[in-house]
Amino acid sequence: MKKVGQVLQVPQVSKVSQVLLVMVVAALVAAACSPKPASPQATTGSAPQALTVMTHDSFSVSDNVIQAFEQAHNVKITFVKGGDAGEMLNKAILSKSAPLADVMYGVDNTLLSEALSVDIYEPYASPALKNIPAGFQLDSSDRALPVDHGYVCVVYDKAYFNTHNLSAPQSLEDLIKPEYKGLLVMENPATSSPGLDFLFATIKHFGTSNYLDYWKQLRANGLVVVDGWETAYYTNFSGSAGQGAQALVVSYATDPAYEVMSASTPVADASVAAMVGPDSCFHQIEFVGILKGTQHLALAQKFVDFMLSAQFQADVPGQMAVYPVVSNISLPDAFIKFAPIPSQPATLSSDDIANNRQAWVQAWTDAVLH
Amino acid sequence: MTRRILLWLAPLTFLGLLFFYPFFRILAFGLNLGTVKADNLQLVFHVLLFTFYQAFLSTLLTLLIGLPCAYLFARFDFHGKSLLRALTTVPFMLPTVVVAAGFNALLGPRGWINIALANLFNGLTHSSTSFSPIPFVGTLGAILIAHVFYNTTIVIRLVSNALSGLDPKLEHAARSLGADNRRVGWHVTLPLLRPSILAASLLVFLFDFASFGVILLLGGPTFATLEVEIYIQALQMLNLPLAALLAFIQLLCTLIFSILYTRLATHVAVQSAPRQAYPHHPRTIREKIFVFAFFVFLFAFFVLPMLSLPLRSVSSLDVVRGGGTPFHYSLTSDYYSELFINRRDSLFYVPPIQAALNSLGYAGATVILSLLLGFPAASALARPGRLEKFLDPILILPLGASAVTLALGFIIAFGRLLISPWVVPLAHTLVALPFVIRTLQPAIASIPERLRQAAASLGASPFRVWQNVDWPILRRATLNAATFAFTISLGEFGATLLLARPDYPTIPIAIYRFLSQPGALNYGQAMAMATLLMALTTAGILLIEKQRLPGTENFF
Numbered sequence: 001m002k003k004v005g006q007v008l009q010v011p012q013v014s015k016v017s018q019v020l021l022v023m024v025v026a027a028l029v030a031a032a033c034s035p036k037p038a039s040p041q042a043t044t045g046s047a048p049q050a051l052t053v054m055t056h057d058s059f060s061v062s063d064n065v066i067q068a069f070e071q072a073h074n075v076k077i078t079f080v081k082g083g084d085a086g087e088m089l090n091k092a093i094l095s096k097s098a099p100l101a102d103v104m105y106g107v108d109n110t111l112l113s114e115a116l117s118v119d120i121y122e123p124y125a126s127p128a129l130k131n132i133p134a135g136f137q138l139d140s141s142d143r144a145l146p147v148d149h150g151y152v153c154v155v156y157d158k159a160y161f162n163t164h165n166l167s168a169p170q171s172l173e174d175l176i177k178p179e180y181k182g183l184l185v186m187e188n189p190a191t192s193s194p195g196l197d198f199l200f201a202t203i204k205h206f207g208t209s210n211y212l213d214y215w216k217q218l219r220a221n222g223l224v225v226v227d228g229w230e231t232a233y234y235t236n237f238s239g240s241a242g243q244g245a246q247a248l249v250v251s252y253a254t255d256p257a258y259e260v261m262s263a264s265t266p267v268a269d270a271s272v273a274a275m276v277g278p279d280s281c282f283h284q285i286e287f288v289g290i291l292k293g294t295q296h297l298a299l300a301q302k303f304v305d306f307m308l309s310a311q312f313q314a315d316v317p318g319q320m321a322v323y324p325v326v327s328n329i330s331l332p333d334a335f336i337k338f339a340p341i342p343s344q345p346a347t348l349s350s351d352d353i354a355n356n357r358q359a360w361v362q363a364w365t366d367a368v369l370h
Numbered sequence: 371m372t373r374r375i376l377l378w379l380a381p382l383t384f385l386g387l388l389f390f391y392p393f394f395r396i397l398a399f400g401l402n403l404g405t406v407k408a409d410n411l412q413l414v415f416h417v418l419l420f421t422f423y424q425a426f427l428s429t430l431l432t433l434l435i436g437l438p439c440a441y442l443f444a445r446f447d448f449h450g451k452s453l454l455r456a457l458t459t460v461p462f463m464l465p466t467v468v469v470a471a472g473f474n475a476l477l478g479p480r481g482w483i484n485i486a487l488a489n490l491f492n493g494l495t496h497s498s499t500s501f502s503p504i505p506f507v508g509t510l511g512a513i514l515i516a517h518v519f520y521n522t523t524i525v526i527r528l529v530s531n532a533l534s535g536l537d538p539k540l541e542h543a544a545r546s547l548g549a550d551n552r553r554v555g556w557h558v559t560l561p562l563l564r565p566s567i568l569a570a571s572l573l574v575f576l577f578d579f580a581s582f583g584v585i586l587l588l589g590g591p592t593f594a595t596l597e598v599e600i601y602i603q604a605l606q607m608l609n610l611p612l613a614a615l616l617a618f619i620q621l622l623c624t625l626i627f628s629i630l631y632t633r634l635a636t637h638v639a640v641q642s643a644p645r646q647a648y649p650h651h652p653r654t655i656r657e658k659i660f661v662f663a664f665f666v667f668l669f670a671f672f673v674l675p676m677l678s679l680p681l682r683s684v685s686s687l688d689v690v691r692g693g694g695t696p697f698h699y700s701l702t703s704d705y706y707s708e709l710f711i712n713r714r715d716s717l718f719y720v721p722p723i724q725a726a727l728n729s730l731g732y733a734g735a736t737v738i739l740s741l742l743l744g745f746p747a748a749s750a751l752a753r754p755g756r757l758e759k760f761l762d763p764i765l766i767l768p769l770g771a772s773a774v775t776l777a778l779g780f781i782i783a784f785g786r787l788l789i790s791p792w793v794v795p796l797a798h799t800l801v802a803l804p805f806v807i808r809t810l811q812p813a814i815a816s817i818p819e820r821l822r823q824a825a826a827s828l829g830a831s832p833f834r835v836w837q838n839v840d841w842p843i844l845r846r847a848t849l850n851a852a853t854f855a856f857t858i859s860l861g862e863f864g865a866t867l868l869l870a871r872p873d874y875p876t877i878p879i880a881i882y883r884f885l886s887q888p889g890a891l892n893y894g895q896a897m898a899m900a901t902l903l904m905a906l907t908t909a910g911i912l913l914i915e916k917q918r919l920p921g922t923e924n925f926f
Binding site: 052057058059060061062063064065066078079080081083084086087089090091094095098100114188190191196225226227228229230231233234235240241244245251252255258259261262263264265318319321357358361365369370 | 508
């Protein structure tokens, strides 16, 4: 009985309610931050239409550019990020019968063949296509329209080569020379798209019967393979913030411009540069398409036109570190100075890629990792 | 029986809707008998073997380190205890990218330890080239250490909770009958702790079994668990049938493991004292050495790797060309001030305050939701009948099942509904619920029925009985459960494998966004955001833990 007495003395409701108070506050915060349900009747005048655009995670755009479109067409755009390009395409395929969005941007030439074969796009011959060089228009039936393009290259740390009195490598063949032993870090093609694109570049350059020999030599020369771009660039690469041990990294041709634009203190010169030998950069083109089953076809077409307009195209380099596809768009200064477009990039047909991707990656894994 | 069905109604509806329905939809969509062929099965076998191997080793190591730590926190009082306890929980919610960066700064080829060793070695041999750094990233050791780093807090929380809830009279009785410390520990304390140790082992094992980010980032490309292989097959190779086969096997393994566990853990209802044994300051020399040694160890193991993040968030690194020392650090607050500037006028710019509020909002909703669902389920499990024997292993499945596959199942099952931000706390609750249930269930089971009956016979209303008998015993377990739910939600990133609304970013999403672009400023801002996340979590945990048990003001 004494035990019960002790317990019964304990209650101090204030303490118990303290816990509850914390929970209530948490709930209020949750409620405060929660979305206002999209209520068209809340606005006066004609209600804006809704348009949903699915993109890969790297998509970015200036606030004022999107606002201009929203105001011009009385529309509210909801952006949804679907992971990297491969993940996003998967989601579009799985939700084909009830599409997640009206427009999808971000499928590139390495995934184009798969995207077209599953028939998820609505064709649209945008009048803006006339401003885009034919070389970018890979889909003759206008289901996937080019928006921007970029290059996966080997990027080097200029300071490392200066302080070691070593000239930077110029070509894929240079990378297997002993003076560059242990200096190259790349992403695993099985888990990362820049890694996969670099593998494609070597297949284009050396041919399907010889590329594995090249990789075996690269491996013998101390090639480092990591899971993804963030690790390669920020942990292993010596030329950026991570203070790593490798002076060469598989990354993007626009990195030098970005290092200048995102330096902690203004700098006059880029700390890194891209190696632009024959086939040493892989050419990547990104596409937009209208998803079949959209309820807002006319609006979706207007949005596609908008992505190909001068206003959006001029915004592309600064926001996504890629080049516009429309001709005669002026580039930011840092791009002109430090990130020239590689002159001899490698490409493969997207049918080739679709048919061989798994086999190539498997063969690469066996040759390089096992 | 109707009471039991009522208890199960909400948790089972939740699991059915958010786990079983989408998971089986994707399996039905992807599974294909054509994939069951020799070379695929060989791949499955290899991956499965490694998955079990690393999970088993990781769990063993986590127990080896976690059990003495649990003892330390349950039995001793020392300066900085609650802070240290909170800090051991912080890793649990840190994004893998951030943890990998922390480990690299400490153990990488140019980390502090390797540089110190190189200097020492070169000083001894007077040569500058003979030292090759000890490899860390890309080894099995890195995977194991990272798993221990992440999961030790599970053992500490579950076992120290059970330990401090033990009725000290039991140990006193054994001592008065002549048992020495070792016999008391082995024959009295350990058997009483068995349910909590088993529960902790299960949670740790399943976490390691379904490990994904750690394997990718710290293990490197030569290691693959089932989940990593599913990710590669489903999302990179676009081979959904093989991914579905792997996911099905992973689910089956999780189920078998959970059933084995529930057989082992015959839920012994350990009666606990309503007033817990006070921890005391170390008295004897042996106690002092034990406390000191583990304090230093915990500090070195949990705090040092994390310390590099706040350090990097206030220092900028410049390469000095042609100088004697190639690297030059200088202090800066730029990264923090830069967080508040949308320099490029990006539509997807994340204001840090808003990201913090979103994170806290989601975490608050997850705490409430998982407690609301966890309490009835844990109450039913605490007094198990035939139904519970069957349901118990099923409740744990979401923890070991493939998150990548589930995310794809969500797409098929819910389509555009997923675009609602409300999906985020629901997904977080799915991960947090097994923790909440495992934390609450032993505490509920330990409530002496006699006390309840006595209180009721003295005229207490059911609410008063709950308030005066149940709650004092449940309070600590509830706070523990809330802490788990809170930290899981704050650090959870995988739910964005679903569909992320960029207009409601959380802190981990902001970190990834900065890290996905080149530039020193972006890296610094990512470190600043990570520091913010650590600070927020530590503050949150301290706040939750400061909710004292009424009447025991000097209890930690």
